[in-house]
Amino acid sequence: MNAEPELLLDGPRGRRLCLELAAELSPDVRNAAFSLAYELDPGKGTSTVMFALSSDDSGDPGFPGGAPSLEDLAAELQSIDASSLTSGQLAAARECSVRNARYWQEPAGEDVLASLPAVVDAFRPLAEQVLASPTWRSWSQPRRPEQWAIDWRSAEDPAPLPRDPHQALSRWAKEIRAEEAQAARDRPQNVYANFSGNWWSFPGRLLRTVGAIPAALNLVEDSFGEKQATVIPVYGSGRTFEIQTAEDWILLCRSFPLEVTASRRHDWFHTTGRDGRWVIPDWQLLAGEWDAVHLTTAGYLHTAGRALQVGADTASVLAGLDPDSTLWLGDVAREAEAPRQLWRQNPNSDDWSLVHSPGR
Known part of the structure; x- marks a missing residue:
């Protein structure tokens, strides 16, 4: 394009x-x-x-x-x-x-x-x-092999990277379908109701990495304002689906549609003004064809937050996935041999400084 x-x-x-x-x-x-x-x-x-x-x-x-x-x-x-x-x-x-x-x-x-x-x-x-x-x-560049996982806890509280994505996706699939059924029963019919719930478009328990540090530390949607981060070097391979434009996200939703109308309806109406049926990709099914999905910064700027027409009466929103981030659907990413790093945000500034990079 x-x-x-x-x-x-x-x-x-x-x-x-x-x-x-x-x-x-x-x-x-x-x-x-x-x-x-x-x-x-x-x-x-x-x-x-x-x-x-x-x-x-x-x-x-x-x-x-x-x-x-x-x-x-x-x-x-x-x-x-x-x-x-x-x-x-x-x-x-x-x-x-x-x-x-x-x-x-x-x-x-x-x-x-x-x-x-x-x-x-x-x-x-x-x-x-x-x-x-x-x-x-x-x-606009595709995912690089070298990646970074961000753990917003201190380096003194080490934790392993998320593993077993198949189990995480199976759990997510059950939970999101249960959430959708409950939302259809319990949530108000009035789309203008002041009601909020689960608004993001992807599973939260999967390994997610970024391509550039420290830039990515300031590229966080709905940030909690964390002032320090442990940054973990990751090397990943495998089949990667690249989201470069909104059409790429639409293709994922058309190929692997999962309806989330009841659970997303109020939030996505407020942010887009559209009322109707909503879908997101069924990430569990998607994992059968792709090991990872990478959202380029260009793709983020073109896609995020829009009501995108998927079918005759369905649309989708890409929400909560930060620019230049990769979501790992297959067990193909590992912590690299390089040491983890501790970064802290400078006082009264958006800049970050490398505090130390201890050996593993």
Whole structure:
């Protein structure tokens, strides 16, 4: 598939990356987006409150001369010079996009703003610059043999890697079908009901690895804010299904569909606005053909958080799987001979430092 702007602009996480990147490149975009996103935020005035640092009689607080309009923002976006994009700027925008993903409630105001047609159209020149960058090429690479498993506990509390994926998948299959049956009996019929449950799209007990450390330590959806991590070197092989675009996720769902309508209906309605039947891949069946599934960063930005049409009346959402992560379905990954590493987040910073790398 050619690197068309839609690889970024079709997906809510790709659009959020564009908004964060534009705000970094232009203070005018940052100011306009802040004001407009606040007005679009579902928590306006409650969970989200704007505090004025200054005001005058001519417009909104902090925006002398009047509040910015959508047209003002679009004009600023189109005027951005992104010819000198750096890998650091792209990495920071990716972190913000991942950190703000949420699949259990309505999208934040920034995500709503980034989805408006006028804004999406104005993103196009910036998206083209991103897709032409060396960073984007690295974000589209398939799984590397060398991987890292992240254990958010201290290195003083060592634990083995998860093993026996077949048993884990068998247990998951029984549990998710039981959950779906119970949800169909017990959960409210009103899709607007303030009800949340299991919203992710994959089994949680399988070995999951990432391709780059320390970058992956900041690429965690629904993070608990951990400040230290034990990082375990892993070497894996086998048949790997690559998710490069939304079409790849759709193919998995069509080939191995598992209905999760009752258990996901409320959460995924809140995050996508769609009410209907939902499916995810049946990971137990999928394991009969594939040893691992790898989600590239490009695939994440194009796919995550969207209501993707799978069949005539079914759709799916990829939720909870972080960019450049691999889910191991077969028993083909092992801890490498290299030592484990302990990383800690620096105070008042998103950066991480290697504390020590003890021998095994």
